[in-house]
Amino acid sequence: MIGKTRRWIVGALAALGLASAPALAAAPAPVAPLVLAAASLQESLTEAADAWAKRGHPRPVISFAASSALARQVAAGAPADLFLSADEDWMDDLAKRGLIVPATRADFVGNALVVVAPAGTATRIDFRSPRALSAALGQGPLAMADPDSVPAGRYGKAALVKLGAWDAVAAKVVRAENVRAALALVERGAAPFGIVYATDAQASAKVRVVGVFPPASHPPIRYPLARLKASTNPEAEGFRRFLLSPAARAIFARHGFGRA
Incomplete structure (x- = not known):
């Protein structure tokens, strides 16, 4: 009797494992965040994205252009996760429109x-x-x-x-x-x-x-970054925090950026 019960339990556990296998296999993979960044960040941010990917994350997809053009795209509803501006005015504009998460805004580098x-x-x-x-x-x-x-x-x-x-x-x-x-x-x-x-x-x-x-x-040259309110990608916040880390600051410093 005990042997039959044990075989029944083993069989039930095996069946449960088989039943749950498709669900585990179907778990979605992390999606790369979309970053809108000032054109002057091209080399430095590309290197930072590569460094983030080496840590096991999907490499961020980056679109470089003038901060003004990118801010207008965000205001028009373009899907993106992070915005990195070359000045505070365009970030202020998006903030007034309620399009960024205020608590995620930070000045991360400066320039000359x-x-x-x-x-x-x-x-x-x-x-x-x-x-x-x-x-x-x-x-x-x-x-x-x-x-x-x-x-x-x-x-x-x-x-x-x-x-x-x-x-x-x-x-x-x-x-x-x-x-x-x-x-x-x-x-x-x-x-x-x-x-x-x-x-x-x-x-x-x-x-x-x-x-x-x-x-x-001229006014101080400060680059703010923030997560956009429309973003639903959990990878975006991780990359934002990485950009503020000592490891990322060292990358930007090598490319000539100073403290904000």
Whole structure:
């Protein structure tokens, strides 16, 4: 009797195991989060995503563009999980619309603003003299991200206004869709000078820095990140926290970013 009971229990457990096997096999795999990020983060964020994937997570899918364009996409209902902006204004805009999770917002890196020229250029720009600055840049064209909407362009215009050079160069400005497009114009020799972030200059062997804007000439360059309210991907919060970790900060520091 005992033997029959034992065989019945073993059989029942085996049947239960077989019945539950399909359910276990059908458990969904983690889905990669979709990240919308400022164009200037291209190399650094790509490396951070690779580092996150090496920890056993699905590698984040990243879309790089001007912060202004990405913020408008979010406002229009584009599905995404994280937003990384090159300035606070566009993050503020999404916050006012109720499109981010406020508690997840954080400034994670900072940057500097520079003037670049093709690598063979020997020019140096003296920012102490408005006339020297406008004389150099006024030869034009001057490549920069759109100063009406793109963060790098806004910072650049603010600096030129502060230094008294904007009126002299405004007519010769070539407005690019983002900071990397402005960099590309200088790389190709289509513009003798361009205003970009220090990290963009570091990422290119085709340009050299010919001047660094004084930090006081423009608003502080801070990059905020936040999880979007529409996100339902649990991987998004993990990656957001990783970007704020010492390991990720070391990656961004190697690419020239400073503290926010």
